[in-house]
Amino acid sequence: MFSQSYDLAVVGSGVIGLAHAYVAARAGKRVAVIERDAHANGASIRNFGFVTVTGQERGDSWRLARRARDVWAEVAPKAGLGIEQQGLFLTARSAEAMAVVEAFLATEMGEGCRLLAPGEFRALGDGLGGPDLKGVLHSPHELRVESRIAIPALTAWLEQAWGVGFFRETVVFEATPPRLRTSRGTIEAGATIVCPGDDFVTLYPDRIASFALRKCRLSMLKLASPGLRLPGALMSDLSLTRYRGYSALPEARALETKLRAEQPSHFDNGVHLIVAQGADGGLIVGDSHHYDHLPSPFAPAAAERDILDEYARAMGRGAPPVLERWTGVYAVADDRSYLIDTPEPGVRLVIVTSGTGASTGFGIAEKVIGDLFGAEVVT
Numbered sequence: 423m424f425s426q427s428y429d430l431a432v433v434g435s436g437v438i439g440l441a442h443a444y445v446a447a448r449a450g451k452r453v454a455v456i457e458r459d460a461h462a463n464g465a466s467i468r469n470f471g472f473v474t475v476t477g478q479e480r481g482d483s484w485r486l487a488r489r490a491r492d493v494w495a496e497v498a499p500k501a502g503l504g505i506e507q508q509g510l511f512l513t514a515r516s517a518e519a520m521a522v523v524e525a526f527l528a529t530e531m532g533e534g535c536r537l538l539a540p541g542e543f544r545a546l547g548d549g550l551g552g553p554d555l556k557g558v559l560h561s562p563h564e565l566r567v568e569s570r571i572a573i574p575a576l577t578a579w580l581e582q583a584w585g586v587g588f589f590r591e592t593v594v595f596e597a598t599p600p601r602l603r604t605s606r607g608t609i610e611a612g613a614t615i616v617c618p619g620d621d622f623v624t625l626y627p628d629r630i631a632s633f634a635l636r637k638c639r640l641s642m643l644k645l646a647s648p649g650l651r652l653p654g655a656l657m658s659d660l661s662l663t664r665y666r667g668y669s670a671l672p673e674a675r676a677l678e679t680k681l682r683a684e685q686p687s688h689f690d691n692g693v694h695l696i697v698a699q700g701a702d703g704g705l706i707v708g709d710s711h712h713y714d715h716l717p718s719p720f721a722p723a724a725a726e727r728d729i730l731d732e733y734a735r736a737m738g739r740g741a742p743p744v745l746e747r748w749t750g751v752y753a754v755a756d757d758r759s760y761l762i763d764t765p766e767p768g769v770r771l772v773i774v775t776s777g778t779g780a781s782t783g784f785g786i787a788e789k790v791i792g793d794l795f796g797a798e799v800v801t
């Protein structure tokens with residue numbers, strides 16, 4: 423039994439758990455975060471740290487991402503997190519890709535974005551781009567943090583500046599307010615938010631099963647510095663068929679047909695390209711997508727080959743040496759980008775099901791905390 427009692431217990435210290443802890447602490451609540459591992463070690467530290475606005479699904483997700491981006495910008499200097507990059511450059515190599523970019527720019531989501539001519543991009547990007555580059559979508563909205571540094575920094579800031587209690591190497595077995603039963607005893611809390619990431623079995627397994635979730639395994643790489651500073655994070659044609667903000671546009675159908683015929687292996691491995699750069703100049707590059715009930719630990723080498731191939735096509739030069747390789751797993755649903763469920767009074771279950779938790783987490787957290795404690799506490 424832990425002596426102190428809390429207004430809110432958050433299960434899981436990934437980015438979704440931390441976002442809820444921050445929004446609740448900001449609202450004056452006494453908050454505890456309970457984490458199974460010594461520190462968050464899952465999707466939240468394995469991702470690109472790319473807070474993506476442009477390309478998010480039209481409507482709710484796009485709006486949540488804009489709000490989450492603003493919260494990251496507000497929190498980063500206070501928590502001592504570096505914003506490593508700003509903005510997105512999406513290179514387009516075909517008339518079909520350009521048609522998607524132009525259609526996107528004509529929507530409300532295109533606000534603040536613009537189309538760059540190849541020469542304009544090459545001038546910004548030290549001559550980057552292949553010979554077939556047709557144009558580049560530039561979005562100023564994105565931020566990028568180095569997740570493996572940012573998540574521990576956010577955790578330390580919540581603990582030190584906001585007095586959030588962290589219980590590490592502690593598993594929550596049961597959450598029935600005002601009590602949580604853990605592997606180290608009972609914690610008292612008036613409300614609980616469960617942010618379990620891809621753990622579908624420890625808490626509310628039947629409830630989670632009713633959402634028919636699957637898991638997605640992604641392959642990621644760290645490459646040596648290319649010897650230049652990128653103007654922002656980069657994406658390419660394949661991303662236009664993957665991110666729902668583009669892929670739901672009617673123009674994306676012709677592009678997908680073309681790319682499936684020309685790059686079938688990339689589609690088999692669910693490969694598209696994100697290139698992000700850290701303060702040390704190194705590149706975080708990915709990714710692939712393999713879906714399963716329980717993804718195996720055996721990632722195909724072909725996925726890495728396809729990622730590096732797309733890098734060369736988009737950048738117009740070969741990739742620098744690979745320094746690190748890893749995989750990450752996140753929850754996926756076919757019918758929603760995230761779920762907020764109430765398995766019992768005073769408990770919320772929050773799972774991002776679209777691989778966008780770094781981009782939307784703070785926005786989702788404001789919704790959930792407002793719902794639990796009253797909308798007035800959130801602003």
Ligand SMILES: Cc1cc2nc3c(=O)[nH]c(=O)nc-3n(C[C@H](O)[C@H](O)[C@H](O)COP(=O)(O)OP(=O)(O)OC[C@H]3O[C@@H](n4cnc5c(N)ncnc54)[C@H](O)[C@@H]3O)c2cc1C
Binds near residue numbers: 437619779
């Ligand atoms: C390779 C990769 C790249 C990605 N790139 C991006 C990107 O650039 N931008 C973006 O927006 N999103 C990206 N995503 C998605 C994003 O990382 C996830 O949506 C997000 O990290 C999910 O956060 P989470 O806190 O829900 O889960 P997690 O990070 O998995 O954290 C859940 C935590 O809960 C703990 N836990 C679970 N159950 C219990 C329990 N019963 N008791 C105690 N602790 C428990 C776990 O130990 C874990 O630490 C990417 C994901 C991957 C894998």
